[in-house]
Amino acid sequence: MQALHALIVAGIxxxxxxxxxxxxxxxxxxxxxxxxxxxxxxxxxxxTDVLLEPGExxxxxxxVGLRGSLARPILIRASDPKSPPRxxxxxxxxxxxxxxEIRDLAISGAKTNGLNIDDGGNLRQPxxxxxxxxxxxxxxxxxxxxxxxxxxxxxxxxxDSVVERWGGSGxxxxxxxxxxxxxxxxxxxxxxxxxxxxxxxxxxxVRCRFENPGHRGVNAGGSTGFEYFRPPLSDMPSNGKYxxxxxxxxxxxxxxxxxxxxxVGVDGAVFRFNTVFEPExxxxxxxxxxxxxxxxxxxxxxxxxxxIVFRSDRWFSGGVNVGPGTQPESFRFxxxxxxxxxxxxxxxxxxxxxxxxGTYGLDPGVxxxxxxxxxxxxxxxxxAVGAHAYRTADETLFSRLVSPTPAK
Numbered sequence: 097m098q099a100l101h102a103l104i105v106a107g108i109x110x111x112x113x114x115x116x117x118x119x120x121x122x123x124x125x126x127x128x129x130x131x132x133x134x135x136x137x138x139x140x141x142x143x144t145d146v147l148l149e150p151g152e153x154x155x156x157x158x159x160v161g162l163r164g165s166l167a168r169p170i171l172i173r174a175s176d177p178k179s180p181p182r183x184x185x186x187x188x189x190x191x192x193x194x195x196x197e198i199r200d201l202a203i204s205g206a207k208t209n210g211l212n213i214d215d216g217g218n219l220r221q222p223x224x225x226x227x228x229x230x231x232x233x234x235x236x237x238x239x240x241x242x243x244x245x246x247x248x249x250x251x252x253x254x255x256d257s258v259v260e261r262w263g264g265s266g267x268x269x270x271x272x273x274x275x276x277x278x279x280x281x282x283x284x285x286x287x288x289x290x291x292x293x294x295x296x297x298x299x300x301x302v303r304c305r306f307e308n309p310g311h312r313g314v315n316a317g318g319s320t321g322f323e324y325f326r327p328p329l330s331d332m333p334s335n336g337k338y339x340x341x342x343x344x345x346x347x348x349x350x351x352x353x354x355x356x357x358x359x360v361g362v363d364g365a366v367f368r369f370n371t372v373f374e375p376e377x378x379x380x381x382x383x384x385x386x387x388x389x390x391x392x393x394x395x396x397x398x399x400x401x402x403x404i405v406f407r408s409d410r411w412f413s414g415g416v417n418v419g420p421g422t423q424p425e426s427f428r429f430x431x432x433x434x435x436x437x438x439x440x441x442x443x444x445x446x447x448x449x450x451x452x453x454g455t456y457g458l459d460p461g462v463x464x465x466x467x468x469x470x471x472x473x474x475x476x477x478x479x480a481v482g483a484h485a486y487r488t489a490d491e492t493l494f495s496r497l498v499s500p501t502p503a504k
Contacts, residue, residue, distance in 0.1 A: 271326020
C-alpha cells in the first residue's frame with residue numbers, strides 16, 4: 097500500500113511540474129489597452145510577464161507563435177486579480193503556442209468564441225503546455241459559439257474558471273490530449289458544458305460544477321468533420337478510430353440540464369463520485385453519431401459511486417437513453433445511489449447491464465438544494481458516494497495544482 101501511495105503522489109508531483117508557475121523571473125511589462133498588449137507580445141521571449149491594468153480592452157485579438165520554455169513560460173495576467181481586465185466586443189485567439197499561462201481575465205460579449213487556443217491548423221504539431229486560470233467568459237451568441245475553444249492542444253490545464261451563457265460548449269476540445277479541467281463552473285449553457293471530441297484523449301474533468309449547462313453537461317465524444325481530427329484519421333488504427341478516448345469525470349456537481357453525461361463514440365470513459373440533482377431527462381446517454389467504417393462503437397463506460405436525485409416527471413426511458421450502433425453491454429455500473437424524490441418506489445433506473453451494489457429509494461439528506469447546496473448531511477446513507485465523497489490520493493499536494501472548490 098505504501099508503494100502504491102508513493103506512486104500516486106509521484107504522479108501528482110509530475111503533474112505539477114508539467115504546469116510550473118510562470119512567476120520565475122523574466123521581463124515584466126504593464127499594459128493599459130489592446131494596442132499596448134499587441135506590442136508587448138510581439139516577438140515576446142520566454143519569461144515575458146505581461147500585466148494588464150484594470151479596465152476595458154477591445155477584443156478581437158489574435159496572437160501567433162508565443163513560445164515560452166519549461167523553466168520560463170510566458171505569462172499574461174491581471175495586475176490586480178481582484179479587478180481583472182475585461183475584453184469586450186470580441187474574443188482572444190492564440191495559435192501555435194507553448195508554455196503559455198493566461199490568468200485573471202474576463203471576456204464578455206464576444207461575437208464568436210470567447211477564448212480560442214489552437215495549433216494554427218497544423219494537425220501534427222500541437223500547441224502544448226498551456227495553463228488557463230481564473231478566466232471568466234460570458235454572454236456569447238446562441239449557436240456554435242464556445243466559451244473556451246481548444247483545438248490541437250496537448251498537456252494543458254484549465255482551472256478555477258467560470259463560463260456563463262454560451263451557445264455551443266462552455267469548453268470545447270477538438271483533438272486535445274492530456275488535459276485537466278479542474279474547479280470550474282459552467283452556468284446557463286447551450287449545447288454542452290464540456291465537450292471532448294475529434295480524437296481527444298486522456299482528458300479529466302474534476303471538481304467542477306454544472307448549473308443548467310444545457311443539453312449535455314459533459315459530452316464525452318461527439319461528431320467531428322474528418323479533416324479536423326488530431327491525430328489525423330490516417331494515423332489512427334484502421335479499426336480503432338474514435339471521437340474520444342480515456343475521458344474521466346469525477347467529483348463534479350450537476351444541477352439541472354438535460355443529462356449530466358453523454359458517451360458519444362467514446363472508447364472508454366469513467367463517470368464516478370459525481371452528484372446529479374434533478375436532470376431534465378436522463379442520468380446518462382450512450383450514443384453513436386459518427387457511423388463511418390473504422391470507428392469503434394461507443395463502449396467501455398464506467399458509471400460508479402454517483403448520487404442521482406431525480407423527479408418522476410423529469411425522467412424518461414428509465415433515466416437512460418441508448419442509441420443504435422453502440423455497445424451498451426460493455427458499460428459497467430456499481431455503487432450508485434438513486435432516489436426518485438417524489439416517488440421513492442420508482443428509484444431503480446433501467447440500466448443496460450446489472451448494477452453491482454446499488455442503492456435505491458433512500459433519502460440521501462441533501463442539505464439545501466433551493467440554495468444550490470447539494471452536499472449531504474452528516475450521517476447520510478449517501479456519504480460514501482457523490483461529489484462530496486470524492487477524494488484525491490493526497491489533497492495537500494493536489495491543492496497546489498487546483499483549488500478545492502469550483503470557482504464562483
